[in-house]
Amino acid sequence: MTGKTFEYAPAPESRAVVDLASSYGLFIGGEFTAGGGSASFKTINPATEEVLAEVTEAGEADVDRAVAAARRAYERVWGPMPGRERAKYLFRIARIVQERSRELAVAESLDNGKPIRESRDGDLPLVAAWFFYYAGWADKLEHAGLGTEPRALGVAGQVIPWNFPLMMLAWKIAPALATGNTVVLKPAETTPLTALLFAEICQQADLPAGVVNIVTGAGPTGQALATHAGVDKVAFTGSTAVGRGIARSLAGTDKRVTLELGGKAANVVFDDAPLDQAVEGIVNGIFFNQGHVCCAGSRLLVQESVADEVLERLKARMTTLRVGDPLDKNTDVGAINSAAQLARIRTLSDTGDAEGAERWSAPCTLPDHGFWFAPTIFTGVTQAHRIAREEIFGPVLSVLTFRTPAEAVAKANNTPYGLSAGVWTEKGSRILWMAEQLRAGVVWANTFNKFDPASPFGGYKESGYGREGGRHGLAGYLR
Amino acid sequence: MSGSERVEVRKTYKLYVGGAFSRSESGRSYVVSDSRGRFLANAAQASRKDGRDAVVAARKAQPGWAGRTPYHRGQVLYRAAEVMEDRREQFVEQLRAAEGVGQRKADTFVDAAIDRWVWYAGWADKVAQVLGGANPVAGPYFNLSVPEPTGVVAVVAPAGPLLGLVSVVAPAIATGNTVVVIASQPHPLPAVTLGEVLATSDLPGGVVNILTGSAAEIAPWLASHRDVDALDLTGVDVDGDAGELARDLEAAAAETLTRVRRPEPGADWLATPGLDRLSWTLETKTVWHPIGI
Numbered sequence: 001m002t003g004k005t006f007e008y009a010p011a012p013e014s015r016a017v018v019d020l021a022s023s024y025g026l027f028i029g030g031e032f033t034a035g036g037g038s039a040s041f042k043t044i045n046p047a048t049e050e051v052l053a054e055v056t057e058a059g060e061a062d063v064d065r066a067v068a069a070a071r072r073a074y075e076r077v078w079g080p081m082p083g084r085e086r087a088k089y090l091f092r093i094a095r096i097v098q099e100r101s102r103e104l105a106v107a108e109s110l111d112n113g114k115p116i117r118e119s120r121d122g123d124l125p126l127v128a129a130w131f132f133y134y135a136g137w138a139d140k141l142e143h144a145g146l147g148t149e150p151r152a153l154g155v156a157g158q159v160i161p162w163n164f165p166l167m168m169l170a171w172k173i174a175p176a177l178a179t180g181n182t183v184v185l186k187p188a189e190t191t192p193l194t195a196l197l198f199a200e201i202c203q204q205a206d207l208p209a210g211v212v213n214i215v216t217g218a219g220p221t222g223q224a225l226a227t228h229a230g231v232d233k234v235a236f237t238g239s240t241a242v243g244r245g246i247a248r249s250l251a252g253t254d255k256r257v258t259l260e261l262g263g264k265a266a267n268v269v270f271d272d273a274p275l276d277q278a279v280e281g282i283v284n285g286i287f288f289n290q291g292h293v294c295c296a297g298s299r300l301l302v303q304e305s306v307a308d309e310v311l312e313r314l315k316a317r318m319t320t321l322r323v324g325d326p327l328d329k330n331t332d333v334g335a336i337n338s339a340a341q342l343a344r345i346r347t348l349s350d351t352g353d354a355e356g357a358e359r360w361s362a363p364c365t366l367p368d369h370g371f372w373f374a375p376t377i378f379t380g381v382t383q384a385h386r387i388a389r390e391e392i393f394g395p396v397l398s399v400l401t402f403r404t405p406a407e408a409v410a411k412a413n414n415t416p417y418g419l420s421a422g423v424w425t426e427k428g429s430r431i432l433w434m435a436e437q438l439r440a441g442v443v444w445a446n447t448f449n450k451f452d453p454a455s456p457f458g459g460y461k462e463s464g465y466g467r468e469g470g471r472h473g474l475a476g477y478l479r
Numbered sequence: 480m481s482g483s484e485r486v487e488v489r490k491t492y493k494l495y496v497g498g499a500f501s502r503s504e505s506g507r508s509y510v511v512s513d514s515r516g517r518f519l520a521n522a523a524q525a526s527r528k529d530g531r532d533a534v535v536a537a538r539k540a541q542p543g544w545a546g547r548t549p550y551h552r553g554q555v556l557y558r559a560a561e562v563m564e565d566r567r568e569q570f571v572e573q574l575r576a577a578e579g580v581g582q583r584k585a586d587t588f589v590d591a592a593i594d595r596w597v598w599y600a601g602w603a604d605k606v607a608q609v610l611g612g613a614n615p616v617a618g619p620y621f622n623l624s625v626p627e628p629t630g631v632v633a634v635v636a637p638a639g640p641l642l643g644l645v646s647v648v649a650p651a652i653a654t655g656n657t658v659v660v661i662a663s664q665p666h667p668l669p670a671v672t673l674g675e676v677l678a679t680s681d682l683p684g685g686v687v688n689i690l691t692g693s694a695a696e697i698a699p700w701l702a703s704h705r706d707v708d709a710l711d712l713t714g715v716d717v718d719g720d721a722g723e724l725a726r727d728l729e730a731a732a733a734e735t736l737t738r739v740r741r742p743e744p745g746a747d748w749l750a751t752p753g754l755d756r757l758s759w760t761l762e763t764k765t766v767w768h769p770i771g772i
Binding site: 129145147240243244247248250251252254259261416431435440441442443444445446447450452454455456457458460461462463464465467470472475 | 609610614615616617618620622624629708722723725726727728729730732733734735736738739741753754758762763764765766767768769
C-alpha cells in the first residue's frame with residue numbers, strides 16, 4: 001500500500017433537496033405550536049457552524065401539554081384501535097420515509113455532521129426498516145411470547161441522542177406505537193431537525209393527533225419529560241451518567257424504564273484473523289460516524305504476535321480515510337457533532353498523552369470552520385489509562401495487546417460497560433468460546449457495527465438495560 | 480417429669496453462606512416466636528459484613544454454576560424438590576408453628592413449594608429456546624440471540640416464609656445466576672431448613688446464600704454493592720413509611736445500573752408462575768457472524 005489518497009473531484013450532494021424552515025415550533029397534538037415561553041435555540045451545521053434553524057426550547061408547561069395530548073390520544077384513539085389498523089399507519093410512515101429518504105439523509109448530515117454516505121446508506125434504510133418491521137408486529141402481539149394478553153403501558157417519554165438522530169427516533173417510536181403506546185419524544189438539542197421533519201411525516205400519514213409528539217430542548221426538557229407524572233414509561237439512549245440519574249429519579253415510582261447507555265467495546269483481533277478484513281473492521285468499528293457510537297470498538301485488543309503488522313496496516317488504511325465535507329459522497333469521516341463534544345474528545349485525548357500513551361493521527365487537512373478531529377490511535381495503552389476506561393465518543397482508538405485468549409477475555413471484560421464486543425479469528429470454536437465469555441449485549445464476530453430491526457440490541461452492566469430490536473424490543477412497551 | 484425422659488436436642492439456626500452454616504460474624508441473634516408469641520428459637524441476625532461475605536460467595540460460585548449444562552442445573556433443582564419432599568412433614572410443622580395456619584393450608588403451601596422446584600427445574604433447559612433464537616436479519620449473517628444469567632442476584636424474600644422464598648430463589652438460579660437472599664425476618668426458620676435441603680441437593684456452595692435478620696439493615700448494603708447485578712425487592716414492605724426503603728434501595732441500585740425488580744405486595748404465590756421471574760435476571764446476548772464461502 002502506498003498510503004496515498006487518490007485524487008477525487010468533489011462530489012457534493014445537493015442541499016436543495018431539503019427545504020428547512022427558519023424556525024420550528026413544538027409538535028404537540030398533531031400541530032406545530034409555539035412554546036409557552038420565549039426560549040429558543042439555534043441548531044447549526046457542525047461542519048460549517050452555519051445556523052440551520054431556530055428551534056423552540058420546551059419548558060415544563062410545554063412538556064405537560066405534550067404528555068396530555070399523548071394521554072388523550074392513547075385513551076381515545078390509539079389504545080382502542082385494533083393492531084391491524086395501527087400497523088397500517090406504521091407501514092405508511094415506513095413508506096413515506098423511503099419516499100423522502102434522500103431529503104432526510106441530507107438533513108441528517110447537515111444537522112449532525114455525519115457523511116452523506118452513511119446517512120444515505122445506513123441511517124435512512126434502517127429507519128424505514130425499523131418502522132416496517134414493527135408495523136408487522138402490531139397485530140401479532142399475543143404471539144410474541146410476552147403473555148397471552150399483552151397490553152400497552154400508556155404514554156412513553158423518550159429521550160434520544162444526537163449520534164443517529166432519526167434512527168434513534170425510529171428505534172424508540174416504532175415499537176412504542178406498534179404496541180399501542182403513544183409517545184412524547186425529545187430529540188437531542190444539537191440535532192432536532194430530522195425529528196421535526198418526522199413530525200411532518202406523521203401529518204402526511206394522517207397519524208391521529210397526539211400519538212406522536214415532539215418536544216425540542218436540552219437536558220432540563222428531557223428531565224421534565226422523564227419525571228413527568230403522566231408518563232408511564234421512560235426510554236432513554238445516551239450517556240451512562242444521565243441514565244443513572246434517570247434510574248435514580250424513577251426509583252419508587254411505577255414507571256417502566258429502558259436505558260441504552262455508554263460503552264467501551266473491545267475489538268479483539270487474534271493472530272489467525274484475516275488481517276485485511278480485521279483492519280477494515282477496526283476502522284469501521286471506531287471511525288464509523290466519527291466514533292460517535294455507543295457500541296464503537298474503541299479498545300483494540302490485538303494479539304501480541306501480530307500487533308506490529310496490524311498497526312502498520314491500520315495506519316496505512318487510516319491514511320486513505322477522507323475527512324471533510326459531510327455532504328461529499330466520497331467522505332469517510334465527517335464533522336464532530338458539536339464544540340462541546342470536540343472539547344471532550346480533546347480533553348480525553350490529552351490525558352492519553354499525559355498518561356504516557358503514544359498518539360498517532362492520520363495525516364489529513366481539516367477544514368477551517370466547524371468541528372473536526374483527525375482519526376487517531378493511541379498505542380502503549382494500559383488498562384489503567386483513562387482512554388482505556390472512559391467513553392471518548394469520538395474517532396479515537398486505544399490499542400492494547402494480549403498473549404492468550406484468557407487474557408483477551410479478562411481485558412475485554414475489565415470495564416463497567418457491556419454493550420458490544422468484536423472478535424476476529426478464523427477459528428470457529430474460538431469465536432463461539434469468545435462469544436460465550438464476553439460480557440456484552442452484542443458480539444460481532446468477523447464483522448462490526450451491524451444493525452437490523454430484527455436483531456436485539458442493548459447492554460450488560462452499566463451499558464443499561466432492556467433491548468431494542470426484534471421480538472425482545474416489544475417487551476419494554478408491554479405489560 | 481421422670482428422670483429417665485429424654486431431653487430433645489435442639490437445633491441452632493444459622494446463616495447459609497458459601498455452602499456452610501455459620502453464625503453471624505457479628506455474634507448477634509434474635510428471638511423467633513411462633514404465631515402465639517412463644518419462643519421457637521434464636522436465629523442468627525446477619526450483619527452488613529455477612530451480606531458482603533455472601534456476595535463474595537455468590538460471585539465466586541457464579542461462573543461455575545452458569546457453566547454447568549442447563550440439563551445439569553435442572554437436575555439439581557429437581558433434586559431439591561426430592562429432598563424437600565422427604566422433609567415435607569418438617570416444613571409443614573414449621574409453617575404451622577410460624578404462621579399459625581391449619582394443617583390443610585400448611586400442606587397446600589409446602590406442596591406448592593416443592594412443585595415450584597419441579598416447575599423451574601424443567602425450565603432450566605428450555606428457557607433459552609423460548610426467549611432466544613435466530614434473528615432473520617436483512618443480510619448474509621448468522622444472527623443468534625441467547626439469554627445469559629446476569630450474575631449475582633440479591634433478593635429480599637417475601638413474607639411467605641417458604642413458598643414465597645422458593646418462588647423468588649428457584650427461577651434466579653435455574654438460569655445460572657447465584658443468589659443472596661434475605662429471608663422473612665419474622666419467620667426465618669423454614670428458610671434455614673431450606674438451606675439444609677439445598678446443601679444436600681448437590682447445589683454447589685455459594686449458589687444460594689441465605690441470610691436471616693433485618694432487611695432494612697442488610698438490604699441497603701446489597702443494593703449499593705457494585706458486585707450485585709440484580710436486586711429483587713419483592714418482599715420489601717411498601718406500606719406507609721416503609722415505602723421509603725424500597726425507593727432508597729432502588730435509588731442505590733441505580734448507581735451501578737443494577738437491574739431492579741420492584742416490591743410485589745399481595746402477590747399470589749399459589750398461581751402458576753409465568754416467565755417473567757426467569758426473564759428479568761437474564762441478559763440477551765446477540766451474536767453476529769457473516770455467512771460466506
